[in-house]
Amino acid sequence: MADSEHSSSDDTVVDSREKSTEKSELQFSEDEEALIIRMYNLVGERWALIAGRIPGRTAEEIEKYWSSTYSTSQ
Template identity: 75%
Template structure:
């Protein structure tokens, strides 16, 4: 029975690993970057529309990429 309590500690470590791997998803190919830039110039911050043109990407990923790359601090 004591082993059951110990295994719950292991699951919290796994969730930390999952959060760390999200950063690697923000790596975009040159073609994706070009498409995002072109689409942004056409439609603005309509992330879901832009994501619909890039297979395997979500609106959240594209918005995070854009804000990390082109954030304006005014």
């Protein structure tokens, strides 16, 4: 019965919070965006190589940013 106490709207609230948190983590400056685009055009999906050119960024952050911003599968 404990499961019936949880409504699906609670799960929706948690999911939207997670998405907004993820989106806020993916904030890149215009200079970073331009560099990511240029590097991607040169080296493709070599995220670690691209991240090495942007101080304080990880390959995972850049890949997630690219996928959420420029992915054609969405």
